[in-house]
Amino acid sequence: MQLDASKEWFKKAQEVLPGGVNSPVRAFKAVGGQPILMDKGEGPYIHDIDGNTYVDYVGSWGPLIVGHAHPKVVAALNAAVAKGSSFGTATVQEVELAKRVIQAVPSLEKVRFVNSGTEATMSALRLARGFTGRDKIIKFAGCYHGHADAFLSESAGSGVATLGIPGSAGVPKGAAQDTLTLNYNDLNQVDKCLERHGQDVAGIILEPVAGNMGLVKPADGFLEGLRHLCDKYDCLLIFDEVMTGFRLGLAGAQGHFDIRPDLSTFGKVIGGGLPVGAYGGRRDIMAHIAPEGGVYQAGTLSGNPLAMAAGIATMDLIMEPDFYTQLFAHTAALESGLNDLFAATGFAGRVYSIGSMFHLWLGEPETPAQNYEQTKAGDQELFQKLYQGLLSEGIYMAPSAFEVGFMSSAHTEVEVEKTVRAFKNSIAKL
Secondary structure, eight states: OHHHHHHHHHHHHHHHHHHGSSSSSOOOOOOOOOOOOOEEEEEEEEEETOOOOEEEGHHHGGGGGTOOOOHHHHHHHHHTTTOOOSSSSSSSHHHHHHHHHHOOOOOSSSSEESSSHHHHHHHHHHHHHHHHOEEEEEEEETOOOOOOOGGGGSSOOOOHHTTOOSSTTTTHHHHHEEEEEOOTTTTHHHHHHHHGGGGGGEEEEEEBBBSSOOBBBOTHHHHHHHHHHHHHTTEEEEEOTTTTTSSTTTHHHHHHHHOOOOOOEEEEEEGGGGGEEEEEEEEEHHHHBTTTTSOOOOTTTTTTHHHHHHHHHHHHHHTTTTTTHHHHHHHHHHHHHHHHHHHHHOSSSEEEETEEEEEEEEOOOOOOOOOOHTTTOOOHHHHHHHHHHHHTEEEEESSSSTTOOOOTOOOOOHHHHHHHHHHHHHHHOO
């Protein structure tokens, strides 16, 4: 596989961009080799600037649930940009997208659009503090909620895990001193923490299915227990569904597990591939957001017509009957196909999935991780070797052992078979 153009352009990138990238995991530090510059995408495939083609399981890190350059999304964007890219005013499109999101997710009564998942979680945290009058927040090691200071206390998720750093330089001690970091799936630890700090805790924020320390599902009773404890101590339960939102079904993880949070954050899918985020929840809580209330949050490009148009088109597609039936079936087929291959070859690996998300676990034991510490025990050296083999076979996965993969409705049995075959060839070469 030739990557001459990518190598040339990456050298140029390093002269003008820190590390040659605009997001750290793209630098391939965890997998070695050459970062690849992409040129275009169509359906389940992406094409690099050297002309190589890959089956794509990154999907822009989750947003592209209907695949690259879906004709209806492209048409919606073309129509929107012809009218102007941004006005800095209220528009009909933001109302239309809000209606669709609220219709899909029962816990939402009002939403506010922002420009990224980081903005959404940062704003939800401020709102929780403003609503409750309390300062402390509980998060879980390995859950990633963006790069706001309060969330980079320690064990912040895939980004810092991939780079092997404990948090982030430049975060003042005071910014994270009210963040209490606990172990995912340890309800007893949460209970004890609230016994001590409950009167000061504004809320508990978590990924209801963690997707930034591999794929870690909630243990039986964990989410239900958090809901009970939040009610007991009068603090807010906040689901970060930037990743799981619309990936586990139309109502996200909260619909899948039938748990109603007080606040939720979203991104990725609701923007159809454009920069977007949102947070929302109960009407009485959202009434504290300016201009209705005293919690200030604003954004020049929030609700811009391009992101709204792509989001509306994507939401309309995923709300079609049986959309998720086929999507989930292909994800399950990939999981079973790869696990059958691993069993037949004696390869120390396992694939776990939920909805349209999946994760490749390498090493022993081949049982699902329950928290961040267990995830870190995976064989990262083996992942690096396998990753490079998969690239040469035309399979593009996230360049980190801590990231999940994403299926789109554009993936078919053809791509699943190609992927299993590529894994078989790569394993044979190890």
